[in-house]
Amino acid sequence: MAKIIIIGNGIAGSTAARHIRKISDHEITMISGETEYPFSRTALMYIYMGHLKFDHTKLYEDWFWAKNRIQTKKAWVKHVDTSEKSILLENGDKLQYDKLIIATGSTSNKFVWPGQDLEGVQGLYHLQDLESMEAATQKGIKRAVIIGGGLIGIEMAEMFHSRHIPVTMLVREESFWNVVLPKEESAMVNQHILANGIDLRLSEELLEIKGQDGKASCVVCKNSGEEIACDFVGLTVGVSPNIDFIKESGLVIHRGIVVNEYLQTSVEEVYALGDCVELSAPNPGRRPVEAVWYTGRIMGQTVAKTICGEPTKYNPGIWFNSAKFFDIEYQVYGDIPAKTPENITSLYWQHPTENKAIRINFETLTGAGTGFNLMGIRYRHVVCEKWIADKIHIETVIENLSLANFDPEFFEQYEGAFADMYNQNTGKALTLKSKRKLGLVEKFLFG
Numbered sequence: 001m002a003k004i005i006i007i008g009n010g011i012a013g014s015t016a017a018r019h020i021r022k023i024s025d026h027e028i029t030m031i032s033g034e035t036e037y038p039f040s041r042t043a044l045m046y047i048y049m050g051h052l053k054f055d056h057t058k059l060y061e062d063w064f065w066a067k068n069r070i071q072t073k074k075a076w077v078k079h080v081d082t083s084e085k086s087i088l089l090e091n092g093d094k095l096q097y098d099k100l101i102i103a104t105g106s107t108s109n110k111f112v113w114p115g116q117d118l119e120g121v122q123g124l125y126h127l128q129d130l131e132s133m134e135a136a137t138q139k140g141i142k143r144a145v146i147i148g149g150g151l152i153g154i155e156m157a158e159m160f161h162s163r164h165i166p167v168t169m170l171v172r173e174e175s176f177w178n179v180v181l182p183k184e185e186s187a188m189v190n191q192h193i194l195a196n197g198i199d200l201r202l203s204e205e206l207l208e209i210k211g212q213d214g215k216a217s218c219v220v221c222k223n224s225g226e227e228i229a230c231d232f233v234g235l236t237v238g239v240s241p242n243i244d245f246i247k248e249s250g251l252v253i254h255r256g257i258v259v260n261e262y263l264q265t266s267v268e269e270v271y272a273l274g275d276c277v278e279l280s281a282p283n284p285g286r287r288p289v290e291a292v293w294y295t296g297r298i299m300g301q302t303v304a305k306t307i308c309g310e311p312t313k314y315n316p317g318i319w320f321n322s323a324k325f326f327d328i329e330y331q332v333y334g335d336i337p338a339k340t341p342e343n344i345t346s347l348y349w350q351h352p353t354e355n356k357a358i359r360i361n362f363e364t365l366t367g368a369g370t371g372f373n374l375m376g377i378r379y380r381h382v383v384c385e386k387w388i389a390d391k392i393h394i395e396t397v398i399e400n401l402s403l404a405n406f407d408p409e410f411f412e413q414y415e416g417a418f419a420d421m422y423n424q425n426t427g428k429a430l431t432l433k434s435k436r437k438l439g440l441v442e443k444f445l446f447g
Contacts, residue, residue: 002098004307005087006030007077011293012274013103014038014059015300016307017070024308028069029095031087033076034126037062041105042293044130045155048137049162054127080249082267099269099307102246102257103300106239106275106291108152115209120216121233124156133159136232141165145219146234147206149176151323153236154189157198158326160232168199168228170206170221182338184348185357185375189325192355196326209233239291241276254278256289261313263303271307273299283316285335292321318385328355333384334371336361344370347394347425349418351376358418362394369397377414378406398422399430 004020006013009032017030032038043057065072079088086096108123110116122132144160146153149171160167173179175186176193193200207222218229241256252258252266256278263271274296278288295316305312322331336359340346345364350357356376362369368391372384383404387397401415419432 001025001027002307003027003096004029004099004101005095005097006101006103007080007087008032008103008105008274008276009035009038009072010041010103010105010274010296011038012105012296012300013101015297016101016103016273016304017065017300018068019301019304020307021068021070023304026099026308027071029071029073030065031073031075031077031089033074033090034128036072036074037065039127041125044124044127045159048130048133048159077245080246082250082270085269099271101271101273101303101307102265102276103273103296104242104246104276107242107244108235109238109240110235111237113206113208115211115216116235118209118211118216118233119214120231121209121235123235123239124152125239133232137163137165141231143168143228143230144232144234145170145228145230146236147219148235148237149173150236150238151177152239153234154193154323154325156234156236157193158196158324161196161198161326166199168201168230169193170201170204170219172203172205174203176200176202178338180338182336182340182346182348182359182373184350185330185359185373186338188350188355188357188375189328192326192328239275241278241289243276262306262311263299263314264306271303273303279314286316286319290316294320318388320381320385328376329374329378331374331379332372333379333381334361334369334388336371336373345394347418347422349414349421351414351417356414358414360394360397360418362397366391367393367395369394372404379404380406395422395428395430399433402432402434 004026006017009030013030017028020026020028038059039057043052046052047054076090077087078090086094088094106125108125120136122129143166146156146169157167157169176189178186205222207220209216210218216233218227219233220227243253243257247253250267256276257265257272258278258280259265259272260280263273265272275291282288298316299314302312302314318334320333343364344361346359346361348359358377359373361371369387372379398419405413405415416432419430423430
């Protein structure tokens with residue numbers, strides 16, 4: 001029976017703990033200075049907005065971990081000594097391990113802006129960040145300025161908006177998140193942000209943050225030179241692997257902790273998972289560092305098998321992600337780059353009056369579907385993934401598109417409009433097949 005220590009209790013660390021317990025009798029200790037018990041980080045915004053209480057975000061009841069013989073410890077790790085297989089906690093305790101899993105997540109980026117360490121300047125990643133936001137709100141915030149766009153930036157904007165706090169967003173790009181979203185979807189989000197009363201400043205950056213009595217009092221815009229008075233500055237210009245405390249541990253570290261296809265680090269019996277990982281050889285089309293919830297979960301499941309005697313290579317599968325831009329739900333399956341490559345054809349349909357859109361990409365020569373982008377419309381993950389994996393022809397996809405729709409019954413569906421658009425553009429006469437029973441989904445996909 002091995003003694004296993006897991007540093008970090010996010011989705012990657014907690015999944016590893018659960019799956020190791022399912023298939024082994026190893027001794028497991030999971031350590032986090034953030035919380036004693038795992039919770040859903042993606043739900044932080046809903047605590048602030050009053051939709052949930054913190055206890056509602058916990059992955060399991062508190063008793064679950066002890067019942068399954070997974071010891072939890074609330075403590076910060078100060079140092080990892082891989083030569084003697086030990087970790088040193090900030091309270092002075094020293095723990096030995098046989099196998100170590102590092103799953104320490106991310107930390108909000110800072111770029112040495114003057115004033116970035118003033119009170120009232122912070123990111124949004126950890127529970128402690130949420131607590132700081134709440135404390136600042138209780139003291140009174142007249143205006144918040146958010147630096148950067150992306151998913152964390154839009155979440156923070158919606159959080160303040162829910163409390164009727166005026167928000168200005170400084171976004172370096174000429175259109176919101178256009179490094180990820182194609183121009184039409186990005187333009188839709190721009191308009192929706194403005195329609196919600198957010199002061200969106202595109203093509204603008206932060207020069208410095210000025211303060212008074214140690215607290216943020218205004219930001220200075222780099223391009224316009226304008227000074228915007230504010231009580232709170234949100235730094236949402238991305239995240240980086242949270243690895244400062246292990247840089248002297250003997251592990252090979254570049255941007256993140258370098259791991260091989262089995263999620264093993266450069267040191268024997270030490271593994272790394274989730275946001276803090278840098279894959280030495282990522283799958284084609286994937287990035288070495290991917291700070292995404294579902295990849296952390298897959299990594300946790302994968303490393304559990306390897307540690308328990310079944311060496312398993314990490315395979316993230318086909319890319320997907322989901323988010324919300326205020327009221328617009330967003331889903332992406334497969335490859336939808338911001339700029340369409342020359343060998344790809346992109347079909348895009350947008351509702352004339354509502355924030356709803358469907359984009360399907362396919363290989364121009366073969367017709368094989370490569371990706372789906374949905375705005376305000378929900379599609380089934382299993383259906384889209386299967387179509388992409390099996391390289392289903394775009395016309396077969398369009399004819400069976402109703403199978404993918406996941407919106408509730410009686411919601412208006414737009415697959416017919418998408419098919420009509422395709423027919424008008426190509427002169428074809430494709431007919432949309434009706435989805436009479438849910439069972440047809442499985443029959444169509446799996447025979």
